[in-house]
Amino acid sequence: MTVTEPKPMHKLDPKLIVPFVNSVRLVMSTMTGLAVTVGASKIRTIPGAEFDYSGIIGFSGGIVGTVVVSFQKAAAVQIVEAFAKCPIEPDTADFADALGELTNMIAGAAKKEFGANASISIPTVVMGAGHVITRPSDVPCVSVPCSAAGASFAVELSIRKT
Amino acid sequence: MTVTEPKPMHKLDPKLIVPFVNSVRLVMSTMTGLAVTVGASKIRTIPGAEFDYSGIIGFSGGIVGTVVVSFQKAAAVQIVEAFAKCPIEPDTADFADALGELTNMIAGAAKKEFGANASISIPTVVMGAGHVITRPSDVPCVSVPCSAAGASFAVELSIRKT
Numbered sequence: 001m002t003v004t005e006p007k008p009m010h011k012l013d014p015k016l017i018v019p020f021v022n023s024v025r026l027v028m029s030t031m032t033g034l035a036v037t038v039g040a041s042k043i044r045t046i047p048g049a050e051f052d053y054s055g056i057i058g059f060s061g062g063i064v065g066t067v068v069v070s071f072q073k074a075a076a077v078q079i080v081e082a083f084a085k086c087p088i089e090p091d092t093a094d095f096a097d098a099l100g101e102l103t104n105m106i107a108g109a110a111k112k113e114f115g116a117n118a119s120i121s122i123p124t125v126v127m128g129a130g131h132v133i134t135r136p137s138d139v140p141c142v143s144v145p146c147s148a149a150g151a152s153f154a155v156e157l158s159i160r161k162t
Numbered sequence: 163m164t165v166t167e168p169k170p171m172h173k174l175d176p177k178l179i180v181p182f183v184n185s186v187r188l189v190m191s192t193m194t195g196l197a198v199t200v201g202a203s204k205i206r207t208i209p210g211a212e213f214d215y216s217g218i219i220g221f222s223g224g225i226v227g228t229v230v231v232s233f234q235k236a237a238a239v240q241i242v243e244a245f246a247k248c249p250i251e252p253d254t255a256d257f258a259d260a261l262g263e264l265t266n267m268i269a270g271a272a273k274k275e276f277g278a279n280a281s282i283s284i285p286t287v288v289m290g291a292g293h294v295i296t297r298p299s300d301v302p303c304v305s306v307p308c309s310a311a312g313a314s315f316a317v318e319l320s321i322r323k324t
Contacts, residue, residue, distance in 0.1 A: 046255040046258075047253065047254070047255060047258060047289060050290075054288075056218060056286060058220035058222070058228070058283050060220070060222035060223070060281065060283070061222070064283070065283070065284065066220070066283060066284065066286050068286070091209065091294070092209070093208040093209060093296065093299050094299075096208075096209060096296040097296075097298055097299055100296075100297075100298055101298075119222065121220050121222070121226070121227070121228060122227065122228065122297060122298060122301055122320070123297075123298065124218060124228050124230070124295060124296070124297055124320075125295070125296045125297075126216075126288050126290075126293055126294070126295050127209060127293060127294045127295075127296065128212075128288075128290040128291070128292055128293025128294060129290070129292075130290055130291075131288055131289065131290025131293045132253070132288070132289045132290060133286060133287070133288050133289075134255065134258040134259075134262075134286070134287045134289065135262075135284060135285075135286055135287075136259055136262055136263075136284060136285065137255050137256075137259055139284055158284070
């Protein structure tokens with residue numbers, strides 16, 4: 001995948017980032033029991049990092065935009081197994097459902113913390129080794145890098161208050 | 163990518179499909195000048211067909227759900243070139259922006275035809291050879307197969323009226 005020069009991005013309100021840092025910690029610790037490290041959030045470059053699995057969820061109402069939770073395969077396999085309490089074959093409907101449900105929980109917990117009158121959509125899950133997800137070049141996006149059991153995942157936020 | 167047995171799916175209202183058949187014809191003919199063939203819509207299997215580029219857009223309000231426009235690379239390259247009136251290097255931000263804009267136009271034209279008080283989100287674009295996109299197993303999804311210049315793309319609908 002060719003990575004082109006990042007274009008200049010607008011800022012994203014830091015108050016919109018903290019609820020996701022909290023929700024990813026909460027959901028991962030309560031639902032998988034895995035220790036999660038959350039790194040410093042940073043502006044996403046375009047096209048950006050490659051991942052193997054992504055859960056995508058839309059916000060509408062008081063908060064609008066998209067939240068993407070992207071996993072390297074090693075992270076996805078371990079997180080799904082810890083979540084389901086048994087191994088699940090990658091690239092199956094059950095595997096995608098588990099990642100979609102985790103994405104839904106992370107977005108849902110953050111939504112509660114906002115207290116805004118926002119709705120979240122049904123999750124869409126992308127499965128494909130080394131895929132890249134982009135938003136329009138002029139839309140700000142912040143990536144929150146995370147790791148669990150030595151493997152990487154990231155929560156990518158492209159949202160704003162209305 | 164392993165393809166597992168399709169799970170039973172609910173039906174999607176045919177009245178929600180026709181506006182997208184019309185909008186894909188309209189947008190492709192006016193914006194790219196390419197002749198587009200639209201096949202019979204069918205229930206999506208899980209995980210489903212592999213594509214190389216996908217534009218994803220969310221609906222909220224009177225219509226809720228997700229619309230995905232997925233392209234094989236040959237189709238994406240030709241459609242983007244016809245849309246931009248010049249070749250654009252695949253896997254760049256400009257290439258993704260063009261596919262996102264086409265997805266936005268297709269969803270926007272269908273939304274107008276619904277006449278419902280619906281909103282559409284900013285498009286998200288997935289770039290990755292042979293990726294598969296899924297929704298939760300119990301959410302109905304209809305695929306409208308299309309082709310342009312001998313290459314395949316598809317409009318996948320997972321929407322309902324509220």
